[in-house]
Amino acid sequence: MIHGMPIDEILLVIAIASYIIGALALFGFFLSRVPFLRNLGATLAILGAVAQFAQLVARYEISHIWPLLNLYGSLSLFSAMSVAIFVIFAFRYRLWFAGGFVLALAAMFLTYGVTWNEGIMPPVPSLQSYWAKVHVPIVVTSYAAFLVSFVLSALYLVRFYVERRRGAAMMLSASVEPAAAGAGAATATIAGPNDGVSGWLASLPSLPQLDVLVYRSVAVGLPLLTLGIITGAMWAKEAWGAYWQWDPKETAALFSWIIYAAYMHLHTRNHWRGMRTSWVSVIGFISIIFCYLGVNIWISGLHSYKV
C-alpha cells in the first residue's frame, strides 16, 4: 500500500497510464514512422500488460477470490490479453503501426471496467467452480484476439477504400487529362501519388498481407471461442443441469461463432477474401462486444454477472 492506495489500484493506474501514453506514441509512429516512438510504444504496451497481469494476481492475493468473476475483472483480463496478443503479433509480423488503436481500445475497455468495480465480493454459488478458472480466461482471450483482428480488419478497409478512391481518382485524372489539358482544375484537386497519404499507405502492409494478418488473428480467436463455448457447456452441465439452455449469453456466443465460421468459409473463396471478409470480421467483433457487454448489462439471464 502506498499512501493508502492498495497495490492493485497502483498497478491499475500504471496500466491505464501506460496504455494511454503508449497509444499516443504508437499513433505517432503510425503517422511518422519514427522508430523511437515505436520503441516507446512497444515498451509501454508491455509494461501496461505486465502491470495488469500483476494487478489481477495482486487482487487474487488480497481477496483469495478468483478475480475474473465480475465485469471489472474480466474486462481487466480482456484489455491485458488484447495487448498481450497484439504484442506477440507485433513482434512476429511487425505490426506496431496498429498498436495505437489496440492500446487505445484496451485503455477504453479497462477504464470502462473500472466503473464496474464495486470492491471485493464473494462469488455467487454458480460461479464457485474450478471451471471459472478454465472457461473465463479462454473466452476472454478469444475476445481479445478478435479485438486485434477487428483493428487489422479496420485498417484493411481503410487502406482498401482509400486505394479504391485514389485509384478511381487517378483513372478519372487519366481520362480527363487529354480533354482538360492545360485547364488544371480537374487534376488539381486529385492528390498525386507522392503525397503524404500515399507514403503512409505504402508504409502499411499490402492488402493481401493485411488480409493474412486478419486471418491469423481470427485463427487464434475462433478455436478459443469454440473451446470457450465447449468449456462453458461443460460448466453449465455441472451447474445448471444442461450443457445448453439457450440462455442469451450462450446464444449470443453462438451468434458470434456463426459469424466467424462464415468468415472462415468465405475466406476459402478467392473472390470473397479481402474486403468482404474484413467486413465480416468487423461485424464479428461487434457481435462479440454485444455478447460480452450487451448481454451482461442489458439482457437478464443466467450470465448477468455485472458486479
Added chain:
Amino acid sequence: MVGRTVAREPPMTDAVRNLYADFIRTFGNILFAVSLFVVWGILTLIGVIVDQGKAPSAYYAAYAAPVARAILRLDFNNVYHSWWYVGIIALILTSLAVCTFKRVIPARLPALRPVKIDAIPLHATIDVAAPIERVRESVERFFAQRGFLVRNREFGGVEWSFADKQNWARRGVLVAHLGFVIIAAGTTLYWAFGFSGVTAILTGQTVTIPRSGATIHLDRFRYRIDPIATKTGIVYQPIDYVSHVTASGKDGIAHPYVIRVNHPINIDGTNYYQSSYGFAVRFTLLHNGRVASLSQPLYAGDTLKIPGTSRSIEFLRFVPTMDPQTKMPSPDPRIGNPAVALSLVQNGTNEGAALVLMHRTVDVGDGWSVRPERYLMFTGIQYRYDPGVGLVGIGAFILLVGLIISFYFLPARFYVRVDPHGEGATVGLAATTVKGYDIFAEEFGSLVERLRTSLQSGG
C-alpha cells in the same frame, strides 16, 4: 428414309437427375452454406433480443401491439424450438454433408497433374549450370529434407516432381464437419431418449421423479446469503444453496446425499441439480373468527378459494423480511420479519393486494379471514437424463481438433519441372495451397531463395 431408333431414358428419370444435380449444385455451394449461416445467425440473434418462453401478455406489455402480434405469430417467443429453427439447422447439416462429399473429400488428395507454371501466382524459375539429372536429384533432396513428400510423374515426356507439405492437414475441414455431425447426433439422442424437468420438494416431503423412478426425500435445505459492503451500498450476495436429501434409485436402497450448485448427484444415470429454492405457505381460513380449515402448502401463484363466495386469495410471493418502518419488502432476502404478498381476486378480477405479516389475520369479507400460518422451505431440483451428452462432448472435441488443423496447418504443393537449358538446366517452380497464395507468399519466397542458393552452390 430409314427410321432410326434413339434410346431415350424416360423423361421422369431426366427430371429426377436434373433435380438431383440442382440439389447437389445448390447445397454444395459454399455461398449457399454461408447464406444459411446468416439466416441461422439472424434467427439466433432474434432469440437473444426477444425474451423467450414468456406468456403472450408479457410481449404485449413489452412491445407495441403489432410487434407483439408478429412475435407471437412468427414463434419468435420460442425461436429455438420452432420448426423453422430446427429446419434451418437441418438445411445446414444437409449442406455440410453435401459439401463434405462434393468438395472436402475430393479435394483431400488432389490428383498429380502438370500445371502451367507461369499461370500460378506463386512461381519462380532458377537457372543452374549443372547436369539436369543432378539438378533433379538436388531439388528432390531439398524438398525431402524439409519434410515434403516428393513424388515424380512423367507427362508427355516431361518429368514432374510434386512436393507436398502437411498433406494430412487437408483432412482438417473433414474432421471439423465430422465433429459437427457428431454433435447433432448427440443432440438427437437426447431429443429421442432423454428427459428433464424440475421438481419442488418441501422440507420433509418425498417426491418420486417421473420416468427415472427415483425417490427423493428432502431432509433439510439451507442457504447462506451474506450482506457485502460495496462502493455503492449493501449487496446481499448468495453464497451457498444446499439440499440434504435421502434418495433411492432402482435398487430401492436409500442413501443420504448433499446436492449443491456445481455439485449434482447421479442416480441410475440421471443427474439431479440444485436449481432453486423458495417458500411455500400454509394458510388458516377462518369464518367469523373460528378456524374453518388449514390449507395445503401453497406455492407462489397458487390460489385459495373462499367457500361459498366468488372470491379467492392468490398467494403472490413470500417476503422474507418486511421493513417495519416502510411496511414494504426489504431488500434483505434473509428471514427476519416474514410476510406474504396476497391479492384478492373476485370473478377473475384483481380487487387489491396487501402485504400480511405471518400469523396476522386479514379480513376477506363476508365473515371470512385468512391467516398465513407457517412457511416451509422447498428446494428446486432439476433432473436430466441425457444419453447423448458423451457424443456431444466427443463431437465438440473433434470439431475443435478440426478447427485447429484447418487453421494452424497449411497444406501446400510445389509443382517442379526441370528442363534442359544450354549446358545446364532450368528449374520451374509453382506452389498452391488450400488457403490461397498470399498466406504462403513469404514462405514460398524464402524456400525458393534457399533452393537457389543450394543449387547454385552445387548442393
